[in-house]
Amino acid sequence: MLIQIVSKPSSKSNIEVLFYFKQALVFPTASPLNEAEQGALQSILRKTGDGPHGTGPYGDSDWAEINGRLFVLLDAGKEKYLSRSENLRCAAYRLTKLAIRRQFTNLSINVSEASSDDCAAILAGLHYGEYRFDSYKSNPKKIHEYQVELMGGDRTDALKLLARQVDAVMSQVSIARNLVNEPGSSLTTSDLVAQAVVLGKAHGLKVLVRNAAQLEKEGFQGLISVGKGSPNPPAMVTLSYKPKKFRNSVHLGLLGKGLTFDTGGISLKPATDMWEMKMDMGGAAAALAGICAIASLGLPIQVTAVLCIAENRPSGRAQLPGDIFTAKNGKTVMVDNTDAEGRLVLTDGLWEAGAQGVTHLVDLATLTGAVIRALGSSVAGLFTNSLAMGELVLESGRACGEKYWPLPLEMEYFEGLQDKVADLKNVSGEVGAITAALFLQEFVPAGVAWSHLDIAGTAFVKKQWKYIEHGGTGFGVQTLVEIAKRLADPSRHLPLAPPTAPSAKTPNAKASEAPRRGRPPKARPAQQAAPSTLKRRGRPRKVLAPAVVTPIEKPRRGRPPKALSKAQPNKAQPKVAPNTTAPRRRGRPPKNSPRT
Numbered sequence: 001m002l003i004q005i006v007s008k009p010s011s012k013s014n015i016e017v018l019f020y021f022k023q024a025l026v027f028p029t030a031s032p033l034n035e036a037e038q039g040a041l042q043s044i045l046r047k048t049g050d051g052p053h054g055t056g057p058y059g060d061s062d063w064a065e066i067n068g069r070l071f072v073l074l075d076a077g078k079e080k081y082l083s084r085s086e087n088l089r090c091a092a093y094r095l096t097k098l099a100i101r102r103q104f105t106n107l108s109i110n111v112s113e114a115s116s117d118d119c120a121a122i123l124a125g126l127h128y129g130e131y132r133f134d135s136y137k138s139n140p141k142k143i144h145e146y147q148v149e150l151m152g153g154d155r156t157d158a159l160k161l162l163a164r165q166v167d168a169v170m171s172q173v174s175i176a177r178n179l180v181n182e183p184g185s186s187l188t189t190s191d192l193v194a195q196a197v198v199l200g201k202a203h204g205l206k207v208l209v210r211n212a213a214q215l216e217k218e219g220f221q222g223l224i225s226v227g228k229g230s231p232n233p234p235a236m237v238t239l240s241y242k243p244k245k246f247r248n249s250v251h252l253g254l255l256g257k258g259l260t261f262d263t264g265g266i267s268l269k270p271a272t273d274m275w276e277m278k279m280d281m282g283g284a285a286a287a288l289a290g291i292c293a294i295a296s297l298g299l300p301i302q303v304t305a306v307l308c309i310a311e312n313r314p315s316g317r318a319q320l321p322g323d324i325f326t327a328k329n330g331k332t333v334m335v336d337n338t339d340a341e342g343r344l345v346l347t348d349g350l351w352e353a354g355a356q357g358v359t360h361l362v363d364l365a366t367l368t369g370a371v372i373r374a375l376g377s378s379v380a381g382l383f384t385n386s387l388a389m390g391e392l393v394l395e396s397g398r399a400c401g402e403k404y405w406p407l408p409l410e411m412e413y414f415e416g417l418q419d420k421v422a423d424l425k426n427v428s429g430e431v432g433a434i435t436a437a438l439f440l441q442e443f444v445p446a447g448v449a450w451s452h453l454d455i456a457g458t459a460f461v462k463k464q465w466k467y468i469e470h471g472g473t474g475f476g477v478q479t480l481v482e483i484a485k486r487l488a489d490p491s492r493h494l495p496l497a498p499p500t501a502p503s504a505k506t507p508n509a510k511a512s513e514a515p516r517r518g519r520p521p522k523a524r525p526a527q528q529a530a531p532s533t534l535k536r537r538g539r540p541r542k543v544l545a546p547a548v549v550t551p552i553e554k555p556r557r558g559r560p561p562k563a564l565s566k567a568q569p570n571k572a573q574p575k576v577a578p579n580t581t582a583p584r585r586r587g588r589p590p591k592n593s594p595r596t
Contacts, residue, residue, distance in 0.1 A: 001096065001130050002147045003123070005163055007156040013108035013149050015063065015070045019091055020045060021077040026088075027118075030110040030151055033066075040066045044073065060094060062102060072098065072107070079466070085117055086401045086466065089125035093467035096129025100144045107146065112153030119150070119159060120166055121401075127170035128467035133181045168296040169481055172289035173474035175199070179285040180460060180472025184261030184278045189232040189309050192260055192281060196237045196288050196307055203295040206240040220348040221325040222333075226341040227310035229265060229318025234310035234345070238352060239288070241295045241303040249494060250487045251302045253358030253448075254291055254480055255349045257342045257365035258284030258309035265312045265338030266320055279472060280342070282459030283364035284309060290480030297481070301488035304356045308345040312338070324422045327351075329443055334422040342367045343426060343436055347443045354445025360389065360487060360495065361450045363440070364476045370432030371407075372457040377465060379403045380475065381454035383437035388495035389449040396482030401466075402475060404453065407434060414438050449497040453479075 009016075009030050019026040023045040033041060044064050061073035074091040082090070099107060111119050126148060134140040152159035179187060179195065187195075193209055200207040212233035215223050220236060227234030259280035263269060269277070284307040291305040323335045328351035333344065342365050353361050371381040382404040384390035390406055397404050413435050416428030424442060428435035437452050444450045458475040461468060486492055 001099075001126065001145070003126060003163060004147060004149045005156060005160045006149050006151055007153060009108045009151055010149060012106045012147065015072055015104055015107050017072045017074060017095060017107050017109045019074050019076040019088065021075070021087075026076050027110055027114055030108060037066050037069075041071075060091075060098070062098065072104075082466070083398075083401070085121040088118055088121040089128065089401060089467050092122045092125025093129040095148075096126060099146050099148075103144060105146050106149070108149040108151060110151045111159070112151055112155060116158075116162060117399075119162055122150070123163055123166040124170055124400075125467055127166070127174070131174055131177065131468075133178060133471060165297060169293045169478060172293040172296070173477045175292075176282075176285040176289040176474040176477050177472040179288075180279045180282050180474075182278065184311070187260055187278070187281075189227070189230075189235055189258075189260050189311055192258060192284065192307075192309050193235050193237055196239065199288060199292050200237075200239045203241075203292045205291065205295060206242075208238040208240075210236040210238075215348075219326075219328055220351075222327060222344040222347040223308060223310050225319045225323065225325045225335065226259075226265075226312055226338075226344050229315040230311040230313040232260070232311045236348065236352065237307040237309065238356065239291055239305045239307075240356070241291055241305075243298065243300055243302075246300045246302045247488055247490055250360060251304065251356075251358045252484055252487055253353040253356065253361040254287040254303065254305040255346065255353055255361060255363035256284030256287030256305070256307050257281070257346055257349075257363075257367065258307045259342060259345070259366075260309065260311050262312045262339070262341065263314060265318050265341060266314050267337045267339040268314060269339060276460060276462075279460040280366050281309070282366045282455060282472065282475070283453075285472075286364045286455070286459075286474065286476035286480065289474065289477045290484075293477060293481050294484045299481075299484050299488050301484050303484060304353065304358055306349045306352045306356075308349040310341075310345055312341045327443060331424060331442060332422040334419045334425040336419075336425045337427045340427045340436070343439050346440055350440065350443040350445065354448065358445075358448060359497075361444070361448050362393070362453065362480065362483060363450075364453045364455055364480075366456040366459050367454045368433045368436050368456055370436075371454040374407075374433060375405055375457055377457045377461055379405050380458045381433050381437075382406045382451060383409055383434075383441075383454070384449075384451040385409065385441065385444065385498050386449040386451075386495045388493070389451050392483060392486060392495055393451050393453070393479065396486060397479045399482045400478035402458075402479045404479075407437070409437055409441060410434055411438070447497050449495045 016030055018029065023042070044061065060075050064071045064073060072095070074095060076087050076091050079087050079090050095107070098104070109122065111122065150159060150163070179192070197207050197209065210218070210220070212224065212227070212235065215234060215236060223234040223236060257280070262277040262280040263274065287305045288307060291303050294301070294303055319335055319338055321335060321338060324332055325335070326332050327347045333347070335344070346363060346365060349363070375381055380403065382390060382393055384393070384406070394404055394406070413428065413431050416430065417424050417435055417439055419425040424439065426439060433454055436454070440452055453476060455475050458473060460472055462470055464470065465473070487494070
């Protein structure tokens, strides 16, 4: 397929594509229709509808001829529960399949009055429709060549720029999908490292590769522990993008889990559908493609991507359940289950991201089956230590049709990760997605705004899903690009990290040292005179000066102090009416009571 951006239809274009929704055109035709032609078009739309009241057509028309003009009508509302942009992507995807099936050669779409978001959605849908992974077919289908013209009118130059930007991103999405679709024996750890080096250098990135010996020397025991059972050694690849001009206060980190195949290790997975574990490097593929797309666009932001690459196999050298290793940040981890290996390799990646000086960090990992059971294959799980960072991820995902659902870092479940021998263990008995994120949070660098994307359900599909036929989806690549765009914008407020990271209590830590809410202040020394006003919330209150200053006992929490001396009977005491309007304050004397 060849996409051409033109100002008006060329003589080659013989079929015009029309998008419609509920019996109305989404975009106007390239040239106006006369009254008879409009009537004929409405008649066709009514026939494709599901009722006489225009409640919404749910089908496409292969082609229609009106007064000698050929049209293809595409339903831009077929996917009832998707957004407008997603429906346009799906419709453009179906157009490519229709063009191949009907052997169309020249198509045109009038987008002169379409928004930039609509144009980007159509362009992305066309790219999705062109994706093929048939290199292992003995007799692959012949590629049908055809041309699609997008008519921009007065906005042609802007549309050409947009088309180049969409192509830069979508080409990287296709690369990520290719990497995920490769069999585990065809894409080993060394193959993935080689692909990262080639792609990084092609996009002008600085590339640092640590092999197994260097990882061992530098103490990256997460990768070493997971990968030591495989003949394919582990590795870590760090890619850096630093343009000449960038926003100084931002350094975006992208971290990807790169298990080229995961058998589960000694804690072996069931044989059924184990072949799908070739996709367990989907996070690393997305991080690699994301930084390459950012570099292609020339975004003014500093970015570092860290790929944690290993293969999890059982052997005589593999790690055993119960083994303990010391992570890079000094915490010890007991390996309760060798099939929970992704979080182990990510401990090293989180440390490396912090060492590179990132301020904002997004990790992507096909981490847990629990998130698939919770959210399915359409929505990824989102965990974050910064609400603003989480909102940034959600906003970025909405812009490109990638959905996330915020899940809690609930500290009530952290106790399940504490071990009797080591500081932590790598699994808990419940809520697998949450405890996996809580485990990762223990290794997040201090002062970094961090989001964890569990893409276990969205990285790979076995049946048709929107504009993806099957296999790797490239999920997350476009979200990373959208995040980088927003962080690079100097007018945007930056998400801030929490004051302390991680927020979890470390094993054997003392109970909270901060004073408990409601604890009364310390008593003043006896020889110190009381001031005329007491510090309290709100407006200061006048207090009667005591005749004699005597030591008082420390009052109990929530009760007023007891008077130490009774009033003398030979002295007249002022009668004070009880205060029935204002409740007593915890740890304070009543409003009208004299201090003694």
